[in-house]
Amino acid sequence: MKVFSKEFFKSFQVVTSVCRMWPLVRPFWFRALLSLVICVPVGSLDAAIALFLKPYTDIVVVGKNMESPWYIPLLIVGFTSIQGLLNFAGTYLNAWVGGKLTFGLKTRLYEKLVEIEPAFFDTSTSGEILFRFNSDAEFACSGLLGNLKSFTTRICSSVALVFVLIYNSWQLSILAIVILFVAVAPLTKIKKLLKTLVNKNNACIFQINTIYNETFAGNRTISAYNLQDYQKNHFKDLLNNIFDLIMAMTRRTAWITPFTHFVVSVGLGLAIAFGSWLIVQGNISPGNFVSFITALLMLYTPLKNIGNVALSVQYSFLAIDRVFKTLDRPSTLIEKENPVSLPAITHGISFENVCFEYTKGAEVLHNINLNVRVGEMLALVGNSGGGKSTLVSLLPRFYDVTKGSIKIDGVDIRDVSLKELRDSIAIVFQDNFLFEGTIKENILLGNPNATDEDVEEALHNACLTDFIKSLKDGVNTYIGERGVLLSGGQKQRVAIARAFLKNAPIVILDEATSALDNKSEEIVQMAIDNLMKDKTVFVIAHRLSTVKNADRIAVINEGNLAELGTHEELMNIPHGQYRTLYEMQFKNPQKHHADAQTGTGKVSLNR
Numbered sequence: 285m286k287v288f289s290k291e292f293f294k295s296f297q298v299v300t301s302v303c304r305m306w307p308l309v310r311p312f313w314f315r316a317l318l319s320l321v322i323c324v325p326v327g328s329l330d331a332a333i334a335l336f337l338k339p340y341t342d343i344v345v346v347g348k349n350m351e352s353p354w355y356i357p358l359l360i361v362g363f364t365s366i367q368g369l370l371n372f373a374g375t376y377l378n379a380w381v382g383g384k385l386t387f388g389l390k391t392r393l394y395e396k397l398v399e400i401e402p403a404f405f406d407t408s409t410s411g412e413i414l415f416r417f418n419s420d421a422e423f424a425c426s427g428l429l430g431n432l433k434s435f436t437t438r439i440c441s442s443v444a445l446v447f448v449l450i451y452n453s454w455q456l457s458i459l460a461i462v463i464l465f466v467a468v469a470p471l472t473k474i475k476k477l478l479k480t481l482v483n484k485n486n487a488c489i490f491q492i493n494t495i496y497n498e499t500f501a502g503n504r505t506i507s508a509y510n511l512q513d514y515q516k517n518h519f520k521d522l523l524n525n526i527f528d529l530i531m532a533m534t535r536r537t538a539w540i541t542p543f544t545h546f547v548v549s550v551g552l553g554l555a556i557a558f559g560s561w562l563i564v565q566g567n568i569s570p571g572n573f574v575s576f577i578t579a580l581l582m583l584y585t586p587l588k589n590i591g592n593v594a595l596s597v598q599y600s601f602l603a604i605d606r607v608f609k610t611l612d613r614p615s616t617l618i619e620k621e622n623p624v625s626l627p628a629i630t631h632g633i634s635f636e637n638v639c640f641e642y643t644k645g646a647e648v649l650h651n652i653n654l655n656v657r658v659g660e661m662l663a664l665v666g667n668s669g670g671g672k673s674t675l676v677s678l679l680p681r682f683y684d685v686t687k688g689s690i691k692i693d694g695v696d697i698r699d700v701s702l703k704e705l706r707d708s709i710a711i712v713f714q715d716n717f718l719f720e721g722t723i724k725e726n727i728l729l730g731n732p733n734a735t736d737e738d739v740e741e742a743l744h745n746a747c748l749t750d751f752i753k754s755l756k757d758g759v760n761t762y763i764g765e766r767g768v769l770l771s772g773g774q775k776q777r778v779a780i781a782r783a784f785l786k787n788a789p790i791v792i793l794d795e796a797t798s799a800l801d802n803k804s805e806e807i808v809q810m811a812i813d814n815l816m817k818d819k820t821v822f823v824i825a826h827r828l829s830t831v832k833n834a835d836r837i838a839v840i841n842e843g844n845l846a847e848l849g850t851h852e853e854l855m856n857i858p859h860g861q862y863r864t865l866y867e868m869q870f871k872n873p874q875k876h877h878a879d880a881q882t883g884t885g886k887v888s889l890n891r
Contacts, residue, residue, distance in 0.1 A: 648843050
């Protein structure tokens, strides 16, 4: 049938989509092919019933003779049974291939997700991530295979039925095929009608998923601020938007089904009228007419709902488009094809004319020049939003510099593989992420090959030994999703133990104690002091003793390196920015001096 011509396939991007899915199908191509090959007899056997009705009608109904065609009902039952068994086999194989294909595609999407640079997550919501990297795979695979099977079956059935039509009457066949063309013509416009609305609908689904995630993660905030009504109203607004979009899609496409019904009814009416005339004229027998009408009904009936099938297919192809757009997304962090090995750090780390911007035209770091000697502890301080965290985020290449370069012993970090670079850096964040599981499992993420003795040493250095002993299950204690069952200080110390096991030569402490109470901060600071031994350390400062004891202090304000020196040197700069920040923390100079001497004072020099 020409309805399934090259133009039809092109309009639904079948060829392109199947070709792009081929690498995923290749490992089990035989089963995939077999599931489609089975569709050939399943569809073709539809024609058997219509074909057998000709001799049965002419001999039995018209000729009143039961001698010859007594076996025809048995054949119809037999063919139908065979068709049912083949259909079951095809459905089973299709489900097997669909499951494998879905899991394979989800695997590739997740591999892409974990490799994506952090900048991607700065502009994406959790709901969007969940939809694009999980739900789209379901839509793409299940919809594609299920409907490909249906279309293959329908094509084979249609071809066989068209032969039956032509066999019985070529004149009536011409009429039937013309009507068929008219009935399916609107299907070529479905993508154009749907694409914009589907994208808008998906955007609302992203937000719905995000709300669920935020409700889970922020349940205490919702309760504390009595945000239940606010969240409910926000959720209802999104559902209303989705409802409006669904109705818009319905308005654009729902007319296809009644239009097809009408055209098919007209075709059947004309076929009956024209067929009756041909019988009277003696051009066809009653058996030809009954066989023709039966074949025509079997051909036309599925067309009445083909609009819904076409919509489902189009959703699948749009999902495939999105999936491969995601998979083909280029990384902003380009790795060298032949990266150089990172040398053992013997000299230090240099920031040379470093500039950086999150968004084009809005530079947040301006020509930073800084040399950090091996084994040195550099504290970064400055006003909130000045660029301290941004600067240290460039070292492990969470982002790439816009201009300038960062070098380790003279080697540009962009010339080193990301894996080797990040293996050389341990980071303790202000809000460390712990994974669902046990304390030991989270600590071992620093070094999966660590021995129990290594874990014990890490626990000791992170000041966790006494806490672990107080737990019934010890280091195998389950800590819940995101470590929710631990206090802030305990989570920080688990993260520090993880960093201990990594034993990287470079350590970044990004305000690791700023969110803790005084007692927890003191314990965590002891663990941090242990972690920093014999390491090159970058500290975004929060605690006065950390700032005071640093080898040097860099003041980063408004993206500029404003001052650099030891605590004493910076305090001796009249009206200096560091001295101003330092003195703002204390109203009592005598107390300030005493705290500075004993190392018990605290200063908040936040981002």
